Amino acid sequence: MHSKTKNLCSFANFLEVMTRIFLKLFIYFLPFISLSQTYEIGGFVGGANYIGDVGKTTYIAPKTPVFGGIFKWNRSARHAFRATLLYGNIEGNDIDANDKRRQQRGYSFTNTIFEASVGLEFTFKEFNVHSQRIIGTPYLYTGLTYFGYNALYKRISSNKIIDYDKAGSIAIPMVVGYKTFISTNMQVGFEIGARYTFTDDLDGSYPVNGLENEPSLRFGNVNSNDWYVFSGITVTFAFGRKPCYCNF
DSSP states (O other): OOOHHHHHHHHOOOOOOOHHHHHHHOOOOOOOOTTTTTEEEEEEEEEEEEEEESSSOOSSOOEEEEEEEEEEEOOSSSSEEEEEEEEEEEEGGGGGGHHHHHHOOOOOOEEEEEEEEEEEEEEOOOOOOOOOOOEEEEEEEEEEEEEEEEEEETTTTTTEEEEEEEEEEEEEEEEEEEEEEEEEEEEEEEEEEEEEEEESSTTTTSSOOOOTGGGGOSSSOOOOEEEEEEEEEEEEEEEOOOOOOOOO
16 A cells, blocks of 8 residues: 555656646746747647557547647757647457457456657758748657556456556657648647557556466467557647747
């Protein structure tokens, strides 16, 4: 009980720290935002799905809600440094699977994910946030993500997957999207982003936090880690005068 309480506190502290970092970054860059359109800030809303050892194996199938904030530092008309904080739910149910073996097994789970990500966004053609023309471009984003989630395991007595702790792990985001202007200082984008995680416990198939040496609790393909996908719409705003990209 003490271990679980300690981990709950650690997870709460993680959420608090990441929120403070995001707010501090915004406050720090606020004077620059008022002077240059090099910076953008906005939000993300969409849906999530998971790919693993429980339920359907469809790669893109938004089902549960995701929302959060996004910040960009446009270092040229072709690339930007980007940071996001996103919160979403994922779930899986063997009843929805196409595999009859999974349907007969009948496992199901739910989980929550809070992620903080930093990386580089690259556009396929020049996208100047000061442009007076309505232009659009595809883009790619990748970087490094840290996320917190509920640690799960399969209870042998009931074959139900339940949460017993809090945990965190690293993921690699692989995002493709398209963005365009809807006004002079306002951009909208649509993106699909798969996250390859370094854990197999989003669905409880390979428990962590002290249960790693319990082979009876494992199931599915223990040699393959879980994925989750966030698909949605971004809306960002840029402010101030024309940026200068000549320094970088």
